[in-house]
Amino acid sequence: MKTTLYYFSGTGNTLAVARKVASLLGDTDLVPIAALMNTETITVPQGRIGICCPVYDMGIPVMVRSFISRLSVSVNTYVFGLLTFGGTGASALKMIDRGIQLRRGRGINAGFMVKMPGNFPPLSVPPMGSKQQSILAKAEADCARIAEDIKNNHEKRPGISPLSSLLQFLLYEPFAKNVHRSGERFSISAACTSCGICATVCPSENITIQDGKPVYADRCELCCACLNYCPVQAINLGMMFGTEGRGRYHHPDITPADLHRQKEIMYE
Numbered sequence: 001m002k003t004t005l006y007y008f009s010g011t012g013n014t015l016a017v018a019r020k021v022a023s024l025l026g027d028t029d030l031v032p033i034a035a036l037m038n039t040e041t042i043t044v045p046q047g048r049i050g051i052c053c054p055v056y057d058m059g060i061p062v063m064v065r066s067f068i069s070r071l072s073v074s075v076n077t078y079v080f081g082l083l084t085f086g087g088t089g090a091s092a093l094k095m096i097d098r099g100i101q102l103r104r105g106r107g108i109n110a111g112f113m114v115k116m117p118g119n120f121p122p123l124s125v126p127p128m129g130s131k132q133q134s135i136l137a138k139a140e141a142d143c144a145r146i147a148e149d150i151k152n153n154h155e156k157r158p159g160i161s162p163l164s165s166l167l168q169f170l171l172y173e174p175f176a177k178n179v180h181r182s183g184e185r186f187s188i189s190a191a192c193t194s195c196g197i198c199a200t201v202c203p204s205e206n207i208t209i210q211d212g213k214p215v216y217a218d219r220c221e222l223c224c225a226c227l228n229y230c231p232v233q234a235i236n237l238g239m240m241f242g243t244e245g246r247g248r249y250h251h252p253d254i255t256p257a258d259l260h261r262q263k264e265i266m267y268e
């Protein structure tokens with residue numbers, strides 16, 4: 001059966017997981033959600049569909065929430081959610097579930113989560129070295145199990161996670177309300193070399209280079225691709241503990257060009 005896997009990725013974890021699962025499933029189209037930002041109604045093709053994205057503040061990226069609200073999907077389609085996360089966030093699957101329920105009167109058939117290295121330095125220092133490698137190795141094994149379940153159209157409804165749900169209740173709506181203006185929180189140091197990688201990786205086309213420096217508009221998703229891919233760590237985020245000297249992370253196999261393509265192409 002053909003699979004269409006819609007994905008959103010900031011620092012490459014989700015794209016790496018989506019690619020892995022797609023290669024194990026075979027006959028899968030990877031479709032970037034960022035390229036559908038301005039499409040009013042998204043009619044899904046025949047076969048099963050998946051929605052693959054990171055967990056943000058115990059929920060899902062605002063761009064993905066908007067994407068789900070524009071989906072036209074039949075009650076008979078096998079729909080799964082596939083999330084990557086850094087620490088905890090099972091309630092994000094429920095958010096996808098509720099979104100799909102609103103579209104077709106029935107939630108997702110299955111929900112899966114893959115733990116990946118965290119990419120949000122204001123909150124936690126990203127894991128490095130052997131710690132990072134062991135998370136990535138375990139994720140590969142998780143992807144193999146998940147692909148088997150999907151191949152069998154396995155029903156795996158998202159469970160209830162009281163702590164994650166409580167945190168989502170407290171954190172998510174303020175996050176979603178303010179996230180597009182998050183660009184105001186980034187600062188650019190004198191180390192900036194005007195290379196433009198921040199603009200290349202930004203999934204929402206929110207960064208332009210003006211007078212040699214990145215300038216943020218008002219469509220930020222707070223994915224932190226700009227911060228984490230900057231080769232000289234010239235970008236910092238003024239939140240919580242700040243980001244200076246707190247390390248950076250992006251998936252080792254995903255290049256800026258890979259992320260740039262999520263804005264430009266429909267299928268890979």
Ligand SMILES: Cc1cc2nc3c(=O)[nH]c(=O)nc-3n(C[C@H](O)[C@H](O)[C@H](O)COP(=O)(O)O)c2cc1C
Nearest residue numbers: 010011012013014054055057058085086087088119
């Ligand atoms: C703004 C933001 C909020 C995040 N919130 C959570 C969270 O609530 N729970 C969690 O486990 N990870 C959280 N993370 C970590 C990411 O979900 C995780 O690292 C993910 O794999 C990143 O995927 P990507 O590389 O495709 O962007 C957050 C990351 C960002 C940038």
